[in-house]
Amino acid sequence: MRTALVLLLLLALASVVGSLVPQGPNSPERVARFQVDHPLLGDFYRHAGFFDVFGSWWFVLITTLLVISLVLCLVPRTRAAIRGLRQRPVQAREIDGFPQYSERTVATRPELAIASSQKVLRRRMFRVSRAEGVLAAEKGTLREVGSLLFHWSFLLLLVGVIYGKGTGFTGKALVVEGETWTDGAANYDGTVREGRFFSGDFTGVGVRLLDFEDTYRRTGQPMDFVSHVDLLEPDGSLAGRADIRVNHPAEIDGLSIYQYGFGWAPVVEVREGDRLLYSAPAPFGQLSPPAGVPQLALPWNGVVKLPSVGEGLGIQLVLWPDSSAYLQSLETGRPVLMTQANHPIMFFTTWRGPLLDPSPRSLDISVMRRWTTGTIGQGTTCDLATGKCWEDGTRPVGPGELTMSFPALRQYSVLQVSRDRGVPIVLAAAILLLLGLLPALYTSRRKVWVRAEANGEGTVLKVGGFALQRKSQFEEEFSKLVDELERASGEKVGTR
Amino acid sequence: MTPHELHLARISNDLFNVALFAYIASMVGYFAYLAFRREVLRIGAKAVLMFGLAAHFLSIVQRGLAAGRVPWGNMYEYSSLLAFLAVLGYVVIVEGRYKSRTLGGFVLMFAVLTMAIAVSFFYVGPGPLVPALNSYWIKIHVVAAILGSSLFALGGGVLTIAYLVKDARERREAAGPAARPPIMGASIDLADPPYYAPGADDPVGATGSTDGRGILPPSATLDRMAYRTIAFAFPIWTFAVIAGAIWAQEAWGRYWGWDPKETWSFITWTIYAGYLHARATSGWKGRRAAVIALVGFVSLLVTYYAVNLWIVGLHSYKGF
Numbered sequence: 001m002r003t004a005l006v007l008l009l010l011l012a013l014a015s016v017v018g019s020l021v022p023q024g025p026n027s028p029e030r031v032a033r034f035q036v037d038h039p040l041l042g043d044f045y046r047h048a049g050f051f052d053v054f055g056s057w058w059f060v061l062i063t064t065l066l067v068i069s070l071v072l073c074l075v076p077r078t079r080a081a082i083r084g085l086r087q088r089p090v091q092a093r094e095i096d097g098f099p100q101y102s103e104r105t106v107a108t109r110p111e112l113a114i115a116s117s118q119k120v121l122r123r124r125m126f127r128v129s130r131a132e133g134v135l136a137a138e139k140g141t142l143r144e145v146g147s148l149l150f151h152w153s154f155l156l157l158l159v160g161v162i163y164g165k166g167t168g169f170t171g172k173a174l175v176v177e178g179e180t181w182t183d184g185a186a187n188y189d190g191t192v193r194e195g196r197f198f199s200g201d202f203t204g205v206g207v208r209l210l211d212f213e214d215t216y217r218r219t220g221q222p223m224d225f226v227s228h229v230d231l232l233e234p235d236g237s238l239a240g241r242a243d244i245r246v247n248h249p250a251e252i253d254g255l256s257i258y259q260y261g262f263g264w265a266p267v268v269e270v271r272e273g274d275r276l277l278y279s280a281p282a283p284f285g286q287l288s289p290p291a292g293v294p295q296l297a298l299p300w301n302g303v304v305k306l307p308s309v310g311e312g313l314g315i316q317l318v319l320w321p322d323s324s325a326y327l328q329s330l331e332t333g334r335p336v337l338m339t340q341a342n343h344p345i346m347f348f349t350t351w352r353g354p355l356l357d358p359s360p361r362s363l364d365i366s367v368m369r370r371w372t373t374g375t376i377g378q379g380t381t382c383d384l385a386t387g388k389c390w391e392d393g394t395r396p397v398g399p400g401e402l403t404m405s406f407p408a409l410r411q412y413s414v415l416q417v418s419r420d421r422g423v424p425i426v427l428a429a430a431i432l433l434l435l436g437l438l439p440a441l442y443t444s445r446r447k448v449w450v451r452a453e454a455n456g457e458g459t460v461l462k463v464g465g466f467a468l469q470r471k472s473q474f475e476e477e478f479s480k481l482v483d484e485l486e487r488a489s490g491e492k493v494g495t496r
Numbered sequence: 497m498t499p500h501e502l503h504l505a506r507i508s509n510d511l512f513n514v515a516l517f518a519y520i521a522s523m524v525g526y527f528a529y530l531a532f533r534r535e536v537l538r539i540g541a542k543a544v545l546m547f548g549l550a551a552h553f554l555s556i557v558q559r560g561l562a563a564g565r566v567p568w569g570n571m572y573e574y575s576s577l578l579a580f581l582a583v584l585g586y587v588v589i590v591e592g593r594y595k596s597r598t599l600g601g602f603v604l605m606f607a608v609l610t611m612a613i614a615v616s617f618f619y620v621g622p623g624p625l626v627p628a629l630n631s632y633w634i635k636i637h638v639v640a641a642i643l644g645s646s647l648f649a650l651g652g653g654v655l656t657i658a659y660l661v662k663d664a665r666e667r668r669e670a671a672g673p674a675a676r677p678p679i680m681g682a683s684i685d686l687a688d689p690p691y692y693a694p695g696a697d698d699p700v701g702a703t704g705s706t707d708g709r710g711i712l713p714p715s716a717t718l719d720r721m722a723y724r725t726i727a728f729a730f731p732i733w734t735f736a737v738i739a740g741a742i743w744a745q746e747a748w749g750r751y752w753g754w755d756p757k758e759t760w761s762f763i764t765w766t767i768y769a770g771y772l773h774a775r776a777t778s779g780w781k782g783r784r785a786a787v788i789a790l791v792g793f794v795s796l797l798v799t800y801y802a803v804n805l806w807i808v809g810l811h812s813y814k815g816f
Contacts, residue, residue: 005773012766019759019803026754054754161752170749217624224627247631247747258749418749426751430738437731441772 001073007066014062018053021045025052025193067158074151081144088129089136095449095464099471100478104461108490110452113459116488117450124481126448133452140445143469149436157429164422166195173257175209176265176281176412180232182206183255183417203253205239206232212262212411216339220296225259227413244415254419261414264300264321266346267407270384273399278306283412284319285361297325297335303363305355309402312355313371314363315384318347321409323377344409349373350384381405444469446477450485461489504562505622511555512576516611518548519583519604526601530711541600542591549587552580563622568638569629571804575614578800579607581646582654585725589650594721596713602654633743637736641761644733645796648768651725652793656786659718663783666715719782723775726789730768737761760799767792 022030031051035042049056095101106113110133118135121128126137171192175181183203185192194200208230215223226245231252233239242250242257249258265281284302289295300319306312320326322338323345329336353368374387382389384402397403448465463482467474525541528534556577560567567573586603590596625634712718740761745751752758771788775781 001773005770008766009770012763012770015754015759015763015766018754019756019763023754221623222627223624224630246627247633247743249746249749256745256749258747260749416749420750423745423751427742430741434731434735434738437734441727441731 004066004069004073007062007069010062011059011066014053014059017050021050021053023052023054025055063158067155070151070155074148074155077144078148078152081141081148084144085141089127089138089447091129091131091134091136092449092464095451095462098449098464098466100463100465100475102463102479102482104463104482104486104489105455105458106461106486106489107458110454110459113452113461113489114450116490117452117461117485120481120484120488121448121450135450136447137449138445138447140443140468142439143443143445146436146439146441146443150433150440151436153429153433153436157426157433160422160425160429162422164195164420164426166197167199168418168420168422169194169198170416170418170420172260173207173415173417174283174412175207175227175229175415176283177209177212177410179281180206180208181415188417189414203255204234205253205255206234206236207257207415208232209413212413214262214339214411216296216337220294220337220339225262227259227262227415229257244413254421256418256420258416258418259413260416263412263414264319264341264344265410265412266302266317266319266344266378267410268304268315268317269405269407270304270306270315271397271403271405272309273397273401277308278304281408281410281412282317283361284317293335294337296337296339297329299326303361304404305360305363307355310352312353312368313384313402314351314353314355314365314368315404316349316351316363316365319409320345320347341409343377344406345375345377346406347373347375348382348404376404376406378406378409444474446474448478448481459489461485501562501564501622504558508555508558508562508622511551511558512611512615515548515552515555516608516615518544518551519579519608519611522548523601523604523608526598526604530598530601533711538597542597545583545587545600545604549580549583552576552583556580559622563624565625566635566638568642569625569634570620571618572614572620574638574642575610575618577642578646578649579610579614581642582610582649583607585646585650586654589725589728590655590721594713594717596717596721598711598713599654599658602658603650606649606654628747631743631747633739633746637739637743640732640736640739644729644736645800647725647729647732648764648793648796651722651729652768652771652789652796655718655722655725656789656793658712659715659722660783660786660790662712662718663715663786719786722786722789726768726771726792730772733761733765733768737765756803757799760795760803764792764795764799767795 022034024031045051049058053059114130114133114135118128118130121135121137126139128135128137169192171188172190173181174189181187183205185200185202210228210230213226217223224245226243229242229244229250231239231242231250239252244250244257244259246259249256263284265283267281268278269276270278282302282304284300286295286298286300289298302317302319304315304317321344322340322342324342325336325338350371351363351365351368352371356367357364372384372387374382374389376382376389379392380389381392381403384404392405444467446465446467448463451462453460463485465478522541522545525537525544529537529541556567559573563569568577582603586600590599741751767788771785771792774785774788
């Protein structure tokens with residue numbers, strides 16, 4: 001047990017390191033910053049696995065050793081406990097040597113005294129075994145049973161965690177309003193974190209985002225984020241409708257779908273004359289705000305890429321979903337929160353040249369030429385060669401003229417999709433662990449022996465006992481028990 | 497916020513201040529009692545304490561009414577409830593169950609510090625919960641966490657410190673000029689039958705009446721109180737961690753992600769698990785076990801303050 005204890009404390013110590021050093025799986029950007037700021041220490045941390053303590057070989061090693069030492073400790077204890085449960089309480093040879101001992105003389109025959117004592121002990125929930133003129137009784141075996149249940153459940157919990165995390169995965173799905181996302185390896189946004197034994201069995205179920213709503217208080221404190229979705233079976237049929245909000249995930253085919261993030265996705269169309277080159281909602285992101293500026297006051301950034309135009313055309317866009325907030329912040333010089341769309345505008349800069357960066361959200365302008373700039377409002381069209389704009393339909397578009405329109409502003413929702421088949425095991429283990437803990441801590445084991453010896457007319461009732469825990473409480477319990485045994489055995493003759 | 501709610505919030509704040517000053521006065525009273533041994537001081541301190549406790553309770557209720565939700569939605573409210581439960585735990589467990597009436601000053605010191613920090617650094621007006629906290633799990637997980645924390649603070653902090661102080665004094669006295677033999681229970685004779693070995697909750701150190709001069713309870717009593725309080729808190733804390741994991745599964749899509757709060761609540765759990773095991777194994781009792789309990793208390797403070805304020809994670813609730 002001491003080995004297991006030391007290993008458990010080592011685990012705690014390792015966790016301290018894990019909470020103080022930035023962890024790669026939780027915050028990769030902080031790890032990167034740390035390595036830039038402290039190159040030497042960063043190198044050491046990287047080699048020691050401090051940036052991923054909970055996935056490092058030594059953390060796994062400690063856990064494995066803990067499991068082994070627990071099993072080695074629990075197997076013999078469990079065997080002994082089962083043996084103990086099967087065995088009747090054992091008679092004692094001498095009973096006057098126990099910490100608690102009392103003698104009473106009662107006016108009855110020994111067999112009757114023993115029979116009534118047995119009844120009393122049974123009523124008090126003792127397990128009793130009887131032999132000629134003697135009783136052995138014990139109570140509180142639940143303590144050991146509870147302790148064993150607690151420790152085995154702890155092991156089961158570890159097994160559930162390893163199974164669930166090992167065969168599961170978690171990823172992010174980005175869905176724009178009105179569009180459908182399908183569960184498949186290629187459709188996740190960014191990397192999918194897969195367990196070691198994940199077999200790549202994606203389900204093919206779909207999520208159609210009908211509407212995303214975000215509401216705020218006037219201070220900018222968020223009130224609610226909710227994605228109204230249709231859940232679709234792999235064949236496209238409707239499986240159900242759900243509102244996914246923080247704390248209220250949706251479930252389908254073993255997948256759990258959580259509200260994770262959101263953003264603006266302006267619909268952008270690019271035409272060459274009448275020919276439509278590009279038409280899609282482009283999900284925009286935000287930079288992290290400088291100190292003192294709320295995230296909601298920042299504009300949104302995105303790009304549109306057209307590799308087929310000349311040697312390549314890239315459009316950088318900066319969206320202000322609320323143009324009056326933008327004007328107000330220009331006037332006052334203070335950031336203004338934008339909690340909803342209101343005459344959105346985008347500032348654009350066009351670049352010509354080869355599109356080197358394959359990512360759909362960023363543009364590598366190092367080898368590109370800056371071409372034009374301008375401002376586009378929702379419902380207007382701009383000539384990309386000049387940057388001049390007009391209301392949709394108020395001017396004919398000449399053949400070959402390169403134009404961009406901004407017909408609509410939609411929102412997108414980022415959903416976290418994960419599967420963990422170990423959850424029911426872990427939950428069951430946690431409940432069992434708690435159930436075992438209560439008797440393990442709060443019950444105490446105690447043993448009592450009774451011997452009845454004939455003494456002239458009456459019987460001497462000798463009672464001995466001890467408790468393994470809560471000894472001071474047992475003293476009181478014992479004296480009450482002896483009084484009750486005496487009463488049950490008949491009239492009081494005398495006490496010695 | 498309606499004027500009515502503002503009014504309730506103001507009443508809540510006033511009652512909070514009343515409770516804080518009552519606790520300070522009562523703390524002074526308890527310490528004065530330790531110094532001067534006048535029974536009237538103790539009775540007065542207890543009366544002021546009960547008055548403060550009542551005001552504190554009303555303050556928490558008013559706060560809940562003003563915000564229209566459970567009154568433990570941010571660090572200010574959490575701290576207030578934590579202090580309230582620690583004081584209540586003292587009154588019920590230490591004074592009620594163990595009839596030990598001299599330790600009030602120590603627990604009030606904890607309560608006063610917690611409340612003073614809360615009102616000076618964490619104060620925010622009552623308002624609705626941020627979406628991440630808006631779940632019925634806040635009623636289950638957070639209540640268990642506060643209850644477990646306050647009991648750990650009482651058992652692992654206040655009572656353990658009192659035990660260590662008293663134990664040191666008893667040792668000094670025992671090792672007096674005549675070089676007396678070690679205090680009973682400090683060593684175990686292996687020749688004894690196993691049932692003579694003390695159980696996990698049996699007191700270590702001198703028992704009862706050897707204490708002639710000190711006014712604190714004998715170290716054996718303090719030791720037992722500390723153990724029982726921690727043994728009471730441990731399953732509650734275990735439940736809090738489990739409920740938190742269930743909530744995390746619902747809110748963040750994973751029941752455990754080594755977020756700093758999760759990590760530190762696990763560390764605290766581990767240390768107290770170690771303490772309970774140490775008590776059950778001979779050789780790690782008394783002072784050594786008390787040191788583990790104290791380390792657990794420090795870990796608890798880190799779990800609450802450091803993780804919420806300085807270590808960035810999903811539980812960084814300051815400001816909401």
